[in-house]
Amino acid sequence: MKNTKEIIESISSWKRTNSCGELRKKDIGKEVVLMGWVQSRRDHGGLIFVDLRDCNGLTQIVFDPEESTEAHQKVRKIKNEYVIAIKGIVVPRLPGSENPNMPTGDIEVRVKQIKILNISEALPFNIDDKLEISDNLRLKYRYLDLRRPKMQRNIKLRHQICMEIRNYLNNKGFLDIETPFLTKSTPEGARDYIVPSRVNPGKFYALPQSPQLFKQLLMIAGFEKYYQIVRCFRDEDLRADRAPEFTQLDMEMSFIDREEVFSLIEEMFVYLFKKLFDVEIATPFLKMDYQEAISKYGTDKPDLRFGMEIIDLTKVFNKSSFKVFQEVLSNQGKICAIKVEEDNQFSRKKLDDLQLFISSFGAKGLSFIKFKEGKDFQSSIAKFLSSEEIEKIRRETKAQQGNIILIIADKKEIVYETLGNLRLKLANDLNLIKKEKEEYNFLWVTNFPLLMYNQEEKRFEAVHHPFTAPLDEDIKLLDSDPLKIRSKAYDLVLNGNEIGGGSIRIHNNDIQKKVFKLLGIDDKKAEQKFGFLLQALKYGAPPHGGIAFGLDRLAMILAGARSIREVIAFPKTQKATCLLTDAPSEVDLKQLKELHIKLDL
């Protein structure tokens, strides 16, 4: 780049007086110094208009050869994204040339002096929100992508969320306490990210999947109210709402039970929404049993912004002549349905499409019945249906003319998962969720089972995590019927997204040992992996519990984004790489040697 040195000037004694977003009519007559990037230049030969951008907004600045020949000469050289400083007078725009689309559209700055602070090559893409740019390019030039107003808004919103959460919790007496990143690998849960230890050959740290154990130790240490906005690491495959490193709002409290957690969090969201959007959130939030969520919505994170609940038709078909249904029933399966009320001409293609969709959840087939005028109906399983069954279906589903009943018969888990997902897909396809109206539908899902059975490994697993307390009345089942035990775990669901989850913890050494045992963690292994916790539980551990929120997910929902990458400044790709820095990458042999590591590829 030739002549660079001649063009670029020092900021020297100039001081910025205002941001580009703030000048209004009331500032007319003031001499101001603005600094920022050239968003666009409109050269009329004589007059030259420039939109100057900084993190606060845009201001139109005008170069008139009659005002300053020197400034006018200089500005002819500038291009998009040059960094400039200007000194000039705020003046009203000519009557009729005000721009109502700009907050600063009533004024402009008549420039007397300009300094070019830096030049810019032509960018790989434009800094505006109009064009959809591929993720590939956006991530490679993330620092440019982040210049776009939409990204600036998202990142600012995220900051505000964090700030207000901190304000709220600080005022409630919570302490922000840091916990280690280089910590110990624990069994159960997700795959760990591993860090080799140089000074301890052959040994490894694990990055924390969450600060779970440390926050419990902080309660035992007597801090009583802890929070942290903290990075967590899980080496699992990604999704639109899941990244390998993500941020949690992590909290823990002593001497509380579930109700205290609920009311504290509800109040926090009321505060947050009031501060951020001036929106009133109604409390208390709705609560729903895990079992009810599963049986009505097929998921533990139901979206209650629309109906279309799952209807159990198992009994209706108990004498079915349909072989497929008979088989399902004899294997203790279920036959359930959802009703599509919108009078939709479900075309053959649409039904094929749904057929394909449900198969991805392991369901084998989708049957349908469309109720028409009077007793008339149309069905994929018409020849297996008795008129009595038809009437029962009509009654159970309260189907009206034009409604379509979609039926899945399969193993219980598959039926619920499939219909749960089908429900969401149909709501989306049929536009049942009114997007134009911001709706925040909060829901506590409670009384999760403590354990589930892992068929492959032939053992119990913790539904939440191994430190979750059973319901008091279910403790007696620990010895007799572990799968029936309900836990003091809870999730907070917002518009069908799980935004947080937590539990009251076990603070009793004996119960903790028992739970470990049920999970197949014998005394020796428990000692080796969680010895420090079991030990700590012996020294006057207070009753305690807490909750953690997925901050990325929360920010995503509040920003109206479709992926958490939109609210993370420097996100990773689906293969957990960073296109900007090219991480992960190979390291020097010397580094590996220091770490006592040999590669085996």
Next chain:
RNA sequence: GGGGUCGUAGUGUAGCCUGGUUUAACACGCCUGCCUGUCACGCAGGAGAUCGCGAGUUCAAAUCUCGUCGACCCCGCCA
């Protein structure tokens, strides 16, 4: 590990199904010049792509086939 969508000038797309009248089109951006009230400024001219990469089929491949790489969505996985 599996299924799907996508990959064409700097960017976003069209062309691909049905191979050859395509010298690969359009818009934005970029470069040069003109233009004193624009704000998606306007006008005139110009540069820029061996169609992700590799093999195959064919007289002929952006177009068909296979492989491979990358991005995204989903299943598995994520207490």
